[in-house]
Amino acid sequence: MSIQFHMADATLPLKHRTAVKEWLGDVALKKRKRIGQLDYVFCSDAYLLNINKQFLNHDTYTDIITFDYTADAVLGGEIYISIDRVKENALKFDVTVTEELCRVMVHGLLHLAGYKDKTAGQKQEMRDAEDAALALLFEE
Numbered sequence: 001m002s003i004q005f006h007m008a009d010a011t012l013p014l015k016h017r018t019a020v021k022e023w024l025g026d027v028a029l030k031k032r033k034r035i036g037q038l039d040y041v042f043c044s045d046a047y048l049l050n051i052n053k054q055f056l057n058h059d060t061y062t063d064i065i066t067f068d069y070t071a072d073a074v075l076g077g078e079i080y081i082s083i084d085r086v087k088e089n090a091l092k093f094d095v096t097v098t099e100e101l102c103r104v105m106v107h108g109l110l111h112l113a114g115y116k117d118k119t120a121g122q123k124q125e126m127r128d129a130e131d132a133a134l135a136l137l138f139e140e
Contacts, residue, residue, distance in 0.1 A: 001025050001035040008043035010083040013097050020102065020137070024109055027133045028075055031113040036074040038112075040105060045084040063089060066108045079108035099134065106133045 003021045005012055014020060028035050045061050052058045052065060063085035069076035081104050090100040110129050116122040 003035060003038045004040070006039060006041045008041050008080075009047050010042050010044050012042045013083065013087075014101055015098075020105070023102075023133075023137045024105065026136060027106055027109060028113065030133075030136075031110075033070075033073050033075050033113050036071070036076040037069075038075060038109070039078045040108075041078060041080045042083050043080060045082050048080055048082040048085075051080055061085060064104050064108055066111045068112055070112050075109065075112040077108070077112050079105070081105065081108070099138070102137055103130050103134060106130055 001021075003024055005014075005017060024038070025035055048063075048065060049059075049061055052060065052062055055067075056065070061082070063082050065080045067078040067080075069078075081101070083101075086101050086104055087097055090097045093100065095103075107126065107130055110126060110133075111117075115126050115129055117126045
């Protein structure tokens with residue numbers, strides 16, 4: 001299992017990185033998957049907007065873009081996360097930046113595990129999976 005954290009043009013406001021990596025591995029195992037190579041890239045709104053335009057033809061801000069390299073039950077990919085969006089959403093949803101960052105990180109992992117979020121039902125299933133994963137992290 002290899003989970004790497006990279007800073008593109010933003011500082012990662014995350015302590016206990018080893019524990020977070022272990023948690024993400026545990027979430028994958030609960031989904032009957034394992035992590036191969038997973039790269040989290042933390043960046044600004046502007047950086048992620050450029051990726052959104054270049055690769056997805058979307059001219060909108062987003063908190064996360066996931067590039068999926070999963071093969072069978074081995075999760076792999078690049079997950080780009082806007083720290084600007086995470087901070088703004090933490091205020092909007094009245095949670096800590098750490099909690100919102102972990103929610104977005106596991107959201108990307110869940111996409112790699114096969115979860116979708118296009119329909120209302122899929123969004124609820126994704127939210128329930130995120131909540132269950134966060135409960136594992138914050139109960140410890």
